[in-house]
Amino acid sequence: MPYMFESLVVINFCLPWLYVLVFVLYIVEFFKSNTFLQRAKRYALAAVSGIHFIHLVLLTLFYGSLPIANVYQLLTTVAFTLVIVYLFIELSTGESSTGSFMLLAALTFQSISSLFLFSASPTELNVRSPLLSLHIITAILGYSSVAIAGVYSSLYMALFRQIRANRFGTLFDRLPNLETLEKMSLHAVRIGFIFLSFAFIAGVMWIPHSQGRFHFTDAKLIGLIMVWLIYGISLLLRERLGWQGQRMAVLFTLGFFVFVSFYDGAELVFTALS
């Protein structure tokens, strides 16, 4: 395909800016509720997710494998999954006030991906291995759920504090109620835990076949185990001790930060050092 690489470079450069644009639309609409903006932001997000999809297709065609061969390809895929899941939530529930926060997560992942996408080795991982592919795909779905749970839990904590402190401002007016935020994050954690369990099992099974390129002390694997443990313990505490509300929100948000630190942080440090 002619100009494939050039197209990839252009879309890769534009995507973060497009997400910034959509994010601005969402944040402006959050503070100044407006029917026109409400419609415009949804169309804008749908259009940008379409461009993002083209980006992933081009990456797949250019490298000859799904865009999961290195961390930066993974991050753009996670960002896309996040946006699609969010769009589904918005279209099915009509609830769009959490969009700006979700987009902030997607924007962060996409920005990091766009910055380092072409500088990282495109064949860091042998994605032709079925076990590794299973590990990566379930990890993407798991981490997308982690991000969703993290965003909703953070919003829960923010609204919880606002109500406790009698600050009845924009967050109080615009965010969904505490029970809904808790339900959304809990669903995301439950789904995420299942995917992370598969990712964990497939990852551990694949390590002996990785020809020494990966081992049990790999930062990403440790991160995955930690997030998996945090979610597992959280669900257990909820089931056995009836934990809920802010305590659960803290644990879910912690899981999200562990994920961000071990993936983005570790890779950024690695890239900077190299």
Next chain:
Amino acid sequence: MATWQFPPSMNLIAVGVNHHTAPIELRERLAFTSEDIRKFLRTVCDGRLLSEALLLSTCNRTELYAVPALEEIQPAHLKDLLIEHKDARKVVQREHFFSLWACGAVKHFFEVACGADSMILGESQILGQVKDAYRLAAEEKATGTILNKLCHAAFSVAKRVRTETKLTDGAISVSYAAVELARKIFSDLSSKHILLIGAGETAELAAMHLREKNATRITITNRTPEHAEALARKIGTSNIITFDYFRERLHEFDIVISAVSSVGEIVSAHTIELAMQKRRREPMLILDLGVPRNIDPSASSLYNVFLKDIDDLKLITEKNLEARRKELPKVARIIEEELIAFEQWHNTLQVAPTIRDLQAKFEAVKQQELERVRSKVSPEQYAMMEQLADRIIKKLLHFPISTLKSPIDNAQTIQSKLNLIRHIFALESSNTDQ
């Protein structure tokens, strides 16, 4: 040739007392019941004093909107009518009234109907009261072309304000703010167990608002069981628990609303802590609407307990009121647009006599010319000629009539157009009926 009189401009007068012009003691003296309103309208409209009249009387205002039958009728006469009807001469003076004419009266009526002139800005109850006032006036046959149109335009303003602005959004009463807060914590009130402690006015208002938001599992407790039963009947619940027993069952409730006056603390923090333990720390919203407070304030530090008192809820109402004030410029724009539309409609009323005269003139010419040939043609041919003449007249008059009805005209351009048409077609009638 008789001189044609140009119809007078909008002859609408509004007089009244409201919270801007008179204190409550005076407003009370001029308050009209429905029966009073009917009697008043029968008196003023039957006496050929007023062509049309509408009397709006609420706890914050008594306002008369009238189209006088005689040019001599002034606002002072209408004020005297109201004062005398309520026999309030010694207490209420003309100075306590406002007086508005024509567009001023229309604008004020629009502001009243949409809640922009209400004491509690944006309250929606006033629209129902305006509709009731209109219904009474219509039933008494006291409304005509002007007031019918005015009322429907006012309903349209109120609808636009409700849909295009946020003037009516958000709770502005403490009891409604309590429900708004509950909906910010819980997603579905219909599945929540609610305990109402007290059966007074505040508890009743809160219960009514909860019912509006689909809350059905409401339990009532009160020191006087009869009052609890009466409230239970009003809100359609049969769940009543004895006052001495409710603390032991506190853990069953997700929302507790306490509105017992003059008794002080009735639920301690320790009682709430025990209840929270029993309900595995599931969130509990406790709304203390009592003065002095009924719930130990230290309970607010318990995990997953949201304890709010009247002062906390007032923060919500004040914030919402401020947000409503910010909507006033948008409301003013809507009122201005509707006011212009109303004025244009009124201007078109003034052209009706000329249109009638014009049609009559053409009809007369047609009849005159047809009469000349009646004996020379067969009845079938005559009928065809008559049809043809009708079609020609219709086409000839189409442009002058549509020009006269043009909505963009103001009073001055209409006057010049009417004079021109009447002069060109030599219209002699001086029909000024509207």
